[in-house]
Amino acid sequence: MIPVTNSIKELTLLQPDDWHIHLRDDQALATTVPHAASSFNRVICMPNLVPPVKNVNDASAYRERILQQLQSSAVDSDRKAAFDPRMTLYLTDNTTAKDIEIAAQSGIVQAVKLYPAGATTNSADGVTDINACVAVFEAMEKYNLPLLLHGEVTHDHIDIFDREKRFLEDILGQIIAKFPALKIVMEHITTSDAADFILAQGNQVAATITPQHLMFNRNHLLLGGIKPHFYCLPILKRESHQKVLLDVATSGSPKFFLGTDSAPHATDQKEAACGCAGCYSSSIALPLYATAFDSVGKLDKLEGFTSRFGPQFYGLPVNETTVTLVNQPMQVPTNYPYFDGSTLTPLMAGETLPWSLKL
């Protein structure tokens, strides 16, 4: 457990937004939507459904399903009113500049997500040749639609721990050079290489950081037995990278902001011979981030990361509601009911966190 300084007892923040979340679809929404709505106003919903969210019609139907679930869930009425799912399109080899124009004009698509084909869960329809995306990137630049990146190369011969670094070197630098006005978010960064790279770019390039990459490293995943609930992609790296991520997240730089990458998979799909990638954190994300920031005595920097820098990057106002965290321990549930009788095991299941949400 990360040591806590215990200096502040209560912390009221402008309501955070989650700029990267997987809510999944259909029955999964009954679990994921109330959890997300309990902490966040705007959530950027990842499009890697089966089949993916490829156009405005898919995005608008998906948003309706999320909102319908919200209405029938036992969520406080003020949280129901504040919750605002924002949609993303899944970039494929067949996405056209016209699709981007329609998306930009729809008012419901906030960004476009690029998964290199095969990089992670449900990415089989992702982009196989980024060089073929020129017209699409030009259109995104023109319509000011941000590009969200799963920043890992996928070649079989590249070591899993080097895939993010290679993406920066081989791909991201070229995209930025060719499309200097394109807004880009390198999602869920995991390395000091990515942190340094982002710091060296202009304000149009930013990064999200997950709670697991701030709090854990590959020793937590692999020492003393494999811990499948720490397995996500990009994979946890060595401790020196974790430290740099914590440094930049708590530095007050507006280039780094909250994106949980909360990615639900049923417990039996995680605890399997070939376990799925993804950590589920949405329900406890704010206590997790508070614990991470408190561990380095930087709670004063939490609100910028959770609630100010994301809207600033996206050109949106900060939220008007607030949330209060208290320095009172909470026990993370061992699991939540999920659909078809399955369960969902959150990050740090059964463990005690020093911070909790004030009810």
Ligand code: DOR
């Ligand atoms: O660990 C991950 N899980 N990383 C991703 O990029 C996708 C996500 C998922 O959808 O399960």
Ligand code: ZN
């Ligand atoms: Zn993700």
